[in-house]
Amino acid sequence: MKLEEGQMAPDFEAKIETGETIKLSDYRGKKVVLYFYPKDATPGCTAQACNLRDNYDALQNAGYVVFGISSDAEKSHVKFKEKQALPFSLIADTDLKVHEAFGTWQEKNTFGKTYMGTVRTTFVIDEEGKIAEIIEKVNTKEHTSQILK
Template sequence: MNTLKVGDTVPNFSSQDENGNIVTLNDYKGKKLIVFFYPKASTPGCTAEACDLRDHYEVLQEKGYELLGVSADSAKRQSNFKNKYEFPFSLLADEDKTVINTFGVWGPKKFMGREYDGIHRMTFIINEQGVVERVIDKVKTKAHAAQILEA
């Protein structure tokens, strides 16, 4: 896994959001951006993480942050996830793993003794110039906003 690190400039990317709109990194130029990667929409850990970010969205916005959630789910699955839990932020349907590979979050995982390749739950905090300021690789799903805000 060749994951982006603090100080790296994030290459521009484009992907489809839950509504089929094209979203690019350039859309967020001049803004602070939180990009959080999660393995699968509507699973318990991913739901807890995204709902925690939803519940603290206003505070994150007051601090100047925009949010983008990313998984390899289809646009329909992302749309259902967003609508069911009323997320105020976009979810990218990165089925071809363009964004996932750009950030380097796809790689070997272990679960219950089984090894497989998948998305690592990670969050990247990107400054107004498109440079990674912080990487959270041990995400606390039920207290993720607090992890982001503690910096």
């Protein structure tokens, strides 16, 4: 089932890079940017994370809490977060439960090779826990402007 704007975002429980467990429902009353990305420390994912980092004050001033999420493990997230000085948490979805709930783990095709992977997608979730916007065509270098438009 494909998620749509206006629907309640699926609640989940997952670990961030520190090993702490968070739940999406703990952030009710706040706007949440949940961005799914394929892999730590790759060029596009680094560009996207750094764009959000460089504009983090504007996102916070607009009332957003930001979470990046990939299938990488906590240890990988710690290194990526430290190297890029990211001010937001990264969710380690190694069992792909959150990806599956949001429909971002899909069959992909690169150079004729078919494989399963993360489809880069951002969900903007409102204070009530509803999906306010789904950004499927992510511009990694200008992602903040897509969110704040």
